[in-house]
Amino acid sequence: MSLRSTTSVAFSALLRNRLRSLLTVLGVVIGVAAVLTMESLGQGATAYIGNTISGMGSNMLMIVPGSPNQRMGGGASNAPLFTTADLEALRRGTRDVELLAAVSQRPLRIVAGGLNRNTVVNGASPEYLEIRLWGVSRGRKLTRDDERLGAQVCLIGATVTRSLFPGQDPLGQELRVHGVSCRVVGELEEKGASAFGMDMDDIVFMPFTTFTRRITGSDRLGLIVASARSPDRIDDAKEQLTNVMRARRRVLPGEDDDFAVRDPREVQAVLDQVTGVLTTFLLGVAGISLLVGGIGIMNIMLVSVTERTREIGVRLAVGARGSDILSQFLVEAVVLSAAGGVVGIGIGIAAGWGLSGVLNLPFVVPFAAIPVAFGVSVLVGVIFGVFPARKAAKLNPLAALRFE
Amino acid sequence: MDSLRSEPSLLSFRGVTRTYGEGEAEVRALDGVDLDIQQGEFVAITGASGSGKSTAVSILGCLDLPSGGEYLIEGHPVQSLPADVLAALRNAKFGFVFQAYNLLTRTSALDNVGLPLIYAGLGVAEREKRSFEALAAVGLAERADASPNQLSGGQQQRVAIARALVNQPEVILADEPTGNLDSRTSAEIMQLIARLNVERGITVVMVTHDPKSAAWARRQLVFSDGRILSDTVRA
Ligand SMILES: Nc1ncnc2c1ncn2[C@@H]1O[C@H](COP(=O)(O)OP(=O)(O)O)[C@@H](O)[C@H]1O
Ligand SMILES: [Mg+2]
Numbered sequence: 001m002s003l004r005s006t007t008s009v010a011f012s013a014l015l016r017n018r019l020r021s022l023l024t025v026l027g028v029v030i031g032v033a034a035v036l037t038m039e040s041l042g043q044g045a046t047a048y049i050g051n052t053i054s055g056m057g058s059n060m061l062m063i064v065p066g067s068p069n070q071r072m073g074g075g076a077s078n079a080p081l082f083t084t085a086d087l088e089a090l091r092r093g094t095r096d097v098e099l100l101a102a103v104s105q106r107p108l109r110i111v112a113g114g115l116n117r118n119t120v121v122n123g124a125s126p127e128y129l130e131i132r133l134w135g136v137s138r139g140r141k142l143t144r145d146d147e148r149l150g151a152q153v154c155l156i157g158a159t160v161t162r163s164l165f166p167g168q169d170p171l172g173q174e175l176r177v178h179g180v181s182c183r184v185v186g187e188l189e190e191k192g193a194s195a196f197g198m199d200m201d202d203i204v205f206m207p208f209t210t211f212t213r214r215i216t217g218s219d220r221l222g223l224i225v226a227s228a229r230s231p232d233r234i235d236d237a238k239e240q241l242t243n244v245m246r247a248r249r250r251v252l253p254g255e256d257d258d259f260a261v262r263d264p265r266e267v268q269a270v271l272d273q274v275t276g277v278l279t280t281f282l283l284g285v286a287g288i289s290l291l292v293g294g295i296g297i298m299n300i301m302l303v304s305v306t307e308r309t310r311e312i313g314v315r316l317a318v319g320a321r322g323s324d325i326l327s328q329f330l331v332e333a334v335v336l337s338a339a340g341g342v343v344g345i346g347i348g349i350a351a352g353w354g355l356s357g358v359l360n361l362p363f364v365v366p367f368a369a370i371p372v373a374f375g376v377s378v379l380v381g382v383i384f385g386v387f388p389a390r391k392a393a394k395l396n397p398l399a400a401l402r403f404e
Numbered sequence: 405m406d407s408l409r410s411e412p413s414l415l416s417f418r419g420v421t422r423t424y425g426e427g428e429a430e431v432r433a434l435d436g437v438d439l440d441i442q443q444g445e446f447v448a449i450t451g452a453s454g455s456g457k458s459t460a461v462s463i464l465g466c467l468d469l470p471s472g473g474e475y476l477i478e479g480h481p482v483q484s485l486p487a488d489v490l491a492a493l494r495n496a497k498f499g500f501v502f503q504a505y506n507l508l509t510r511t512s513a514l515d516n517v518g519l520p521l522i523y524a525g526l527g528v529a530e531r532e533k534r535s536f537e538a539l540a541a542v543g544l545a546e547r548a549d550a551s552p553n554q555l556s557g558g559q560q561q562r563v564a565i566a567r568a569l570v571n572q573p574e575v576i577l578a579d580e581p582t583g584n585l586d587s588r589t590s591a592e593i594m595q596l597i598a599r600l601n602v603e604r605g606i607t608v609v610m611v612t613h614d615p616k617s618a619a620w621a622r623r624q625l626v627f628s629d630g631r632i633l634s635d636t637v638r639a
Contacts, residue, residue, distance in 0.1 A: 012511075314506045314507075314508065315519065316494070317465075317500050318495060318500070318519050318520040318567065319494045319496070321488045321491040321523070322487060322491075324523060396468075397468070397494075398462050398467040398468045401467070401506065
């Protein structure tokens with residue numbers, strides 16, 4: 001008996017019992033759908049975080065006060081802030097660092113015309129936007145002259161334009177930041193929301209000198225941003241930055257640093273770890289539902305073999321061999337399971353699409369997972385179909401014919 | 405006469421027994437039966453219920469094997485044959501007709517008839533052609549697409565006969581083929597079976613309770629308690 005006729009016999013048997021077939025494979029459908037959804041969302045999240053981190057700038061390193069063991073963005077520390085002299089020392093004492101930038105930021109009220117808004121205002125040296133690969137969509141950038149002169153100029157994000165200069169060209173307009181007047185010389189390229197959901201375009205940049213002299217009154221720094229000369233120098237640059245800072249802050253050998261040099265790739269590593277744990281967990285869930293689905297298939301195939309004992313008897317009487325009966329029931333189990341897999345793949349991708357919309361993640365079709373999921377569902381059919389199929393194949397023709 | 409023939413009988417039992425159960429509970433369905441059936445014969449088997457008629461026919465058709473003695477097909481002992489060869493014999497040499505028709509439900513008459521051809525390894529086109537011819541031979545060509553529950557008992561038995569016929573068997577084994585039918589329909593079915601015997605030379609072995617049906621056969625076997633009580637051939 002050819003595989004083609006075996007398959008068509010199996011299909012017609014399954015179609016005769018549509019609803020039961022569907023319920024039987026629910027476990028497989030759920031298992032496969034879970035894997036596909038998870039893969040889709042996981043890859044979407046990875047792509048999103050990857051985009052965000054590369055959007056933070058190339059080869060970027062950040063130096064922050066506080067112990068390196070303290071969690072990133074964790075609470076305040078007692079460690080002293082940095083000074084502009086630290087910045088100078090770093091500039092001189094590091095070989096593999098290309099750019100260094102001072103950054104200081106504060107949430108402040110900004111006013112233009114009759115409108116006002118609370119926004120994060122940054123005082124940053126021009127290198128900062130260079131490191132972050134952040135350009136302007138109109139107007140000009142901040143320059144070293146602006147920095148040297150402490151010019152009263154600023155760059156604004158698109159959100160600020162929309163709320164304070166609706167329908168107008170913001171260039172050349174006056175903006176008052178915490179009572180200090182400055183002229184808008186450029187608008188930043190839009191960045192959208194950050195990985196943590198903050199609006200990156202709700203922002204104002206001023207020269208670091210202007211910001212510290214006129215607004216904060218202190219040139220202490222909460223953050224130094226650096227860039228390595230090339231991606232393969234990041235680790236060297238990090239080591240050099242650490243050595244200079246240890247010397248300046250008189251950290252003794254064997255003592256813990258009171259500052260940390262952060263590499264955004266670390267965030268990626270931590271997130272990968274989290275994704276990995278989630279993946280393992282969901283694979284477990286998927287595995288269990290595939291197991292349940294497989295047992296369901298075995299159960300229904302056993303019922304089917306019993307119900308169709310007379311049919312098996314008739315087939316044996318007209319010349320079916322044991323192997324024909326075996327392959328008929330095995331193919332039936334595999335068709336059932338594989339059909340469940342296909343439905344599960346469809347549902348999984350659809351759910352991934354829907355959830356990625358809700359979670360604001362890019363939608364990724366997990367192409368690599370599709371053949372794997374299909375293969376696994378075929379395998380489930382084979383594994384759990386063998387026992388019932390063998391039972392059917394071993395029936396005695398006469399006993400099967402007389403079965404009531 | 406038989407002993408002078410150089411060719412072996414088509415089907416022959418040599419002291420065939422078939423027992424069920426063991427010890428005290430042992431049932432001897434067949435108790436040392438000797439029987440020779442020649443090519444082209446039409447044999448009717450009658451006898452009381454439980455006398456071993458169905459058991460004999462099942463063993464003749466390789467649906468079951470003897471517990472003792474020998475069953476020979478054209479002189480070859482059947483017991484030693486592997487299961488797949490027995491399946492091939494059931495497929496090519498024998499056609500079965502049962503009292504309960506045993507058609508597959510929710511399957512068209514045409515597909516029911518074609519079932520043996522699937523296991524003979526024929527392709528769809530050839531299967532349909534031959535199944536249609538067999539249905540035509542039993543007078544049901546126009547009901548090819550009907551499923552069993554749309555057919556009368558007599559029609560269902562015709563479909564079953566077409567199925568028995570479709571792979572051009574040498575022997576048709578029928579176990580009470582008219583047992584579920586009224587007398588008029590029984591007569592039609594018997595006429596059909598007799599025609600297959602006469603026109604195609606198919607050997608027929610038929611179990612029946614009905615003397616009118618049995619009367620169609622030339623040779624009459626009467627079973628009793630697992631033995632052959634009488635074996636008569638009409639002149
Ligand atoms: N599978 C079985 N198990 C036990 N006893 C059986 C089985 N099949 C048949 N028998 C017994 O064998 C005897 C002959 O049965 P059978 O050949 O069906 O008789 P008939 O067809 O002449 O009515 C009966 O006594 C029956 O009860
Ligand atoms: Mg009987």
